[in-house]
Amino acid sequence: MTDEMIPAWVDGTLEPVAKLEVHRRGLRHKAVSVFVMDGENVLLQRRAATKYHSPGLWANTCCTHPKWNESAADCAVRRLREELGITGLYPAYRDRIEYRADVGNGMVEHEVVDVFMAMAERKMKVYPNPEEVAQVEWVGFYDLTAELKRRPERFTPWLRIYLEQYKDRIFGTLMRP
Numbered sequence: 001m002t003d004e005m006i007p008a009w010v011d012g013t014l015e016p017v018a019k020l021e022v023h024r025r026g027l028r029h030k031a032v033s034v035f036v037m038d039g040e041n042v043l044l045q046r047r048a049a050t051k052y053h054s055p056g057l058w059a060n061t062c063c064t065h066p067k068w069n070e071s072a073a074d075c076a077v078r079r080l081r082e083e084l085g086i087t088g089l090y091p092a093y094r095d096r097i098e099y100r101a102d103v104g105n106g107m108v109e110h111e112v113v114d115v116f117m118a119m120a121e122r123k124m125k126v127y128p129n130p131e132e133v134a135q136v137e138w139v140g141f142y143d144l145t146a147e148l149k150r151r152p153e154r155f156t157p158w159l160r161i162y163l164e165q166y167k168d169r170i171f172g173t174l175m176r177p
Contacts, residue, residue, distance in 0.1 A: 006030065006065035016068045023053065026100070026108030032075045033063040033158070034091050034116045035170065041122060042144060045084065046135040047156070053103040056134065059156040063113075072114035080118075084136065085127025091116030095169045101157035109158060115170050141171070 005016035008029035022029050036043040043061045047054055062083045066075035073093065080086040094117050100110040122138050139147075148155055148163055162170060 004065075005068060007068055019065065020052070023103070023107040023109065026110050028098075028110045028112060029065060030072075031063060031065050031109075031111035031113040032072050032079065032116065033113050033162070034061050034076050034080060034118065035094075036061040036080070036086070036089065036091075036118045036120050038120055038122045038138065040141045041138045042141055043120070043126070044137050044139055044144070045128070045133045046137075048130065048132055048134045050131065053105050053107040053109075054156045057156045058154055059159050060162065063158065073116070076114075076116045083129055083132045085129070086120075086124070089118040089120055091118035094172075095166070097162070097166050097169065099158065099161045099165075101161060103157055111158070113158075115162070115166075117170070 003018040003020050006019050006022055006029055007014050008017040008022045008027040009015075010017060010027065017027060017029070044058050045061060046058050047056060049055045062079045064075060064079040066072055073091070076091045077089070080089055080091070094115045097113045097115055098111065099113070100108065103109050126136050128136055145163055148160060152160055
């Protein structure tokens with residue numbers, strides 16, 4: 001893994017900082033998360049076992065950090081392609097969320113996340129990058145929230161935070177009975 005530079009706030013100023021340093025120091029930084037949906041079904045990924053934090057845990061469709069001077073929308077499209085081989089989707093902006101979470105191995109995520117959502121069909125072709133993704137699965141939204149309550153240790157801290165604290169802000173009326 002190369003230690004790419006990502007936008008992080010250092011003493012109140014946004015600067016490019018090495019990704020590992022950002023996580024080791026728990027610096028507040030920019031991030032992007034995407035949820036791909038088919039009706040009430042959400043496409044999840046299980047992170048590759050070789051990831052430097054949160055390996056093997058289930059997460060939202062994809063997430064990453066924008067490159068310096070890269071827009072959040074362009075980042076969302078890029079990461080769908082890089083992680084899952086998904087092209088032709090242009091996710092819609094949903095909200096900006098900030099959270100801080102211990103993600104293991106002495107790492108902390110303190111993210112200011114632009115959250116996006118894209119609609120797709122379950123039959124859409126997905127080509128997971130094995131360096132990033134161990135498995136993908138379409139899961140019913142209500143089944144996901146129930147499983148998260150039963151076995152939270154199976155999921156990344158950020159997915160738990162999104163669904164426990166920000167569900168209405170991200171999904172709004174899409175997931176109301």
